[in-house]
Amino acid sequence: MSSVKEVAEVAGVSVGTVSRYLNGQQLKAANMAKIADAIQQLDYKQNIIAKGLKNNQSFSIGLLMNSISSRFGAEVVSGIEAIVEKQGYSLLLSGFNGDAQLVNQKIDYLMAHAVDGLIVFLADEEWQGMEKLAQMTIPVVSINSPNQLVNVDSILVNDRTSVKQAIQHIISLGHQKIGMITARQTDYGARERLAGATEAVALAPMFHW
Amino acid sequence: MSSVKEVAEVAGVSVGTVSRYLNGQQLKAANMAKIADAIQQLDYKQNIIAKGLKNNQSFSIGLLMNSISSRFGAEVVSGIEAIVEKQGYSLLLSGFNGDAQLVNQKIDYLMAHAVDGLIVFLADEEWQGMEKLAQMTIPVVSINSPNQLVNVDSILVNDRTSVKQAIQHIISLGHQKIGMITARQTDYGARERLAGATEAVALAPMFHW
DNA sequence: CTGAAAGCGCTTACAG
DNA sequence: CTGAAAGCGCTTACAG
Numbered sequence: 001m002s003s004v005k006e007v008a009e010v011a012g013v014s015v016g017t018v019s020r021y022l023n024g025q026q027l028k029a030a031n032m033a034k035i036a037d038a039i040q041q042l043d044y045k046q047n048i049i050a051k052g053l054k055n056n057q058s059f060s061i062g063l064l065m066n067s068i069s070s071r072f073g074a075e076v077v078s079g080i081e082a083i084v085e086k087q088g089y090s091l092l093l094s095g096f097n098g099d100a101q102l103v104n105q106k107i108d109y110l111m112a113h114a115v116d117g118l119i120v121f122l123a124d125e126e127w128q129g130m131e132k133l134a135q136m137t138i139p140v141v142s143i144n145s146p147n148q149l150v151n152v153d154s155i156l157v158n159d160r161t162s163v164k165q166a167i168q169h170i171i172s173l174g175h176q177k178i179g180m181i182t183a184r185q186t187d188y189g190a191r192e193r194l195a196g197a198t199e200a201v202a203l204a205p206m207f208h209w
Numbered sequence: 210m211s212s213v214k215e216v217a218e219v220a221g222v223s224v225g226t227v228s229r230y231l232n233g234q235q236l237k238a239a240n241m242a243k244i245a246d247a248i249q250q251l252d253y254k255q256n257i258i259a260k261g262l263k264n265n266q267s268f269s270i271g272l273l274m275n276s277i278s279s280r281f282g283a284e285v286v287s288g289i290e291a292i293v294e295k296q297g298y299s300l301l302l303s304g305f306n307g308d309a310q311l312v313n314q315k316i317d318y319l320m321a322h323a324v325d326g327l328i329v330f331l332a333d334e335e336w337q338g339m340e341k342l343a344q345m346t347i348p349v350v351s352i353n354s355p356n357q358l359v360n361v362d363s364i365l366v367n368d369r370t371s372v373k374q375a376i377q378h379i380i381s382l383g384h385q386k387i388g389m390i391t392a393r394q395t396d397y398g399a400r401e402r403l404a405g406a407t408e409a410v411a412l413a414p415m416f417h418w
Numbered sequence: 419c420t421g422a423a424a425g426c427g428c429t430t431a432c433a434g
Numbered sequence: 435c436t437g438a439a440a441g442c443g444c445t446t447a448c449a450g
Contacts, residue, residue: 210443212442212443212444213443213444213445214443214444224443224444224445225444225445225446227444228443228444228445228446229445229446231444232445255443255444256442256443256444258442258443258444259442259443259444259445260443260444260445261444262442262443262444262445263443263444263445263446264445
């Protein structure tokens with residue numbers, strides 16, 4: 001792998017100038033051309049690692065999740081990955097496969113790898129030590145994990161309302177006997193969905209559960 | 210985040226000594242104790258990024274795969290992740306979601322992030338530029354992707370033989386009419402499985418397909 | 419066993 | 435606009 005130093009030599013400018021070029025600064029046209037040539041010739045690629053060292057960035061973001069191997073989990077990973085990569089960042093994956101005890105350790109692990117941001121996707125597990133997230137010095141966002149931490153942005157599917165509306169719709173159609181198959185009630189989302197159904201029924205005076 | 214420098218100051222030794230301690234070298238017991246204390250006190254964590262810069266290691270390995278969102282794909286990711294992490298490495302995920310054109314670009318991307326190794330999991334796509342892998346200066350292993358590149362270790366499921374044996378077993382039981390539902394034949398594995406079935410039948414003289 | 423110093427590849431004030 | 439130099443956090447010969 002060639003370095004800025006080699007590029008600088010070939011182009012006949014200083015490394016600082018090469019660096020500036022790489023970062024999109026304007027410089028004398030002649031120099032820009034020379035540097036561009038040198039880069040071509042050496043097949044130079046930036047070393048993202050070194051780049052980040054200066055300002056302590058890693059250009060990677062951590063994804064901490066429970067069940068990578070669940071269907072929904074996989075979709076989420078795939079979606080996040082696409083976006084992250086588009087921005088030139090990389091995705092560091094870390095799963096804890098149901099063992100909530102491991103979460104703290106995983107966080108340390110991700111921090112050691114200096115992720116610039118963290119996405120937490122707990123899916124079906126509750127986790128006691130969530131406050132740790134609030135102390136994080138990097139941006140944290142949680143998905144599908146109820147919490148009211150001040151520094152943590154959250155994405156929650158509105159399970160309750162959507163199921164409620166669905167049931168209300170069914171009721172409005174005049175149906176009298178409605179069955180519901182629920183998921184294990186260990187999952188926050190599953191509980192919300194059942195709650196939504198219960199609400200819908202409670203609001204329908206004519207309806208007997 | 211504290212650095213070796215701060216640890217060195219607190220412990221009253223040089224940074225080199227701290228570094229040696231961190232890397233498990235033997236040093237004067239008194240110093241080891243002082244350093245251990247300082248680390249405790251500062252809650253010092255190694256900066257893996259900086260550590261890798263010296264010998265150009267990133268302590269991360271890249272996983273390039275087609276369909277993260279397939280069931281099998283998710284299992285594979287999950288399994289790999291567990292192992293990789295156990296070794297103190299991180300997993301950089303990169304998907305190309307069916308667009309084989311993107312693969313070269315993704316490889317560059319992973320290289321820019323200086324992965325120390327690469328796992329390629331093509332699943333259902335063939336890919337023309339696979340020779341690029343052979344030129345890689347880092348270890349590469351492919352999963353479920355037929356190839357005969359010298360530098361690339363491959364893991365292949367023996368689809369052909371296993372299906373062949375299954376069919377032979379059914380035949381040996383005396384069954385006369387055997388149906389087979391095949392996957393889309395765009396996938397190498399799917400073709401192999403069908404081929405295995407065909408072989409089994411061809412070898413059974415009494416049997417009419 | 420340990421300190422001082424150089425170096426990994428890059429960025430960025432500071433001068434000019 | 436650009437060069438020389440210092441610095442990011444760590445490692446590692448080189449001396450002692």
